[in-house]
Amino acid sequence: MFERFTKDARAVVLGAVECAERERAEAVDDGHMLLALLDREASRASFALASLGAARRRDSIEAALSGARRRGGLSRADTDALAGLGIDLAEIVSRVEESHGEGALAAGAGKERRGRRTGKAWFGRIPFSREAKDALVQSLRIATARHDRRIGDEHILLALTVRPGVTAEVLADHGVTHASVDRVLHGGVAGAGGAGGAGSTGRGVG
Structure with missing residues (x-):
């Protein structure tokens, strides 16, 4: 699949690897791909991201992602569902970190995730999680649905917005x-049905 990636898309993937390595992530x-996208210029x-004001809020985005990791990767929707059952996730995280250190969850x-992974590490460095691999596959589907011959970093960004979970949240x-x-890049003309028809969440993304 990587032979279809543009230079910018390849840079995002490699940037995500470097980001994960800096964090000593498994x-x-x-x-990590979102942070790598935020580090890009002239793509x-x-x-x-700059047009939507997200580029200048990188620190806020990174903090939100870090907070989600501390919760064991649970999204706000998951947290709210647990709260509905009377489970205070913040209290659980606090108790676990008191006993095992910050970031224990x-x-x-x-x-x-490591127990679920199969295959070798991409680029011979660090493995990609299933979620990251699925996002890259989704970017291919979005590009194909739009009849784009190559996968650009904009397709990776679009993929991250439609896959359910913490990053999209x-x-x-x-x-x-x-x-x-889609509105910024295409004026909202190109239908998002390609993303939905390509196995996305089916949410209203048009």
Whole structure:
């Protein structure tokens, strides 16, 4: 698949690897890809992120992703569902970190993902999580649905907005949705049905 990636898209993937390595993460996740997108300049995705005001809020986005990792990768929707059952996740995280150190749940989540992974590490460095791989496959589907011959970093950004989970939630909280990115890049003309028809969540992304 990587032979179809543009120079910018390849740079995002490599940037995500470097980001994960700096954090001493056990795997590259889709959050690392988002941070790598925010580090890009003079690309289609960077233009969209800057136009939507997300580029200048990188610190806020990184903090939100870090907070989610501390919760074991649970999204706000998951947290709210647990709260509905009378489970205070913040209290649980606090108690676990008191006993095992800050980020203990994030480390546990990494070990769980590592147990599910198969195959060799991409680029011979650090493995990609299932979520990150799925996001890259989704970017291919979006590019194909739009009849784009190559996968650009804008397709990776669009993929991150439609896959359910923490990264899409953080993006939406910072004003970046599939609809807003599509509007900036294509004037909202190119239908988002390609993303939905390509196996996305089926949410209203048009």
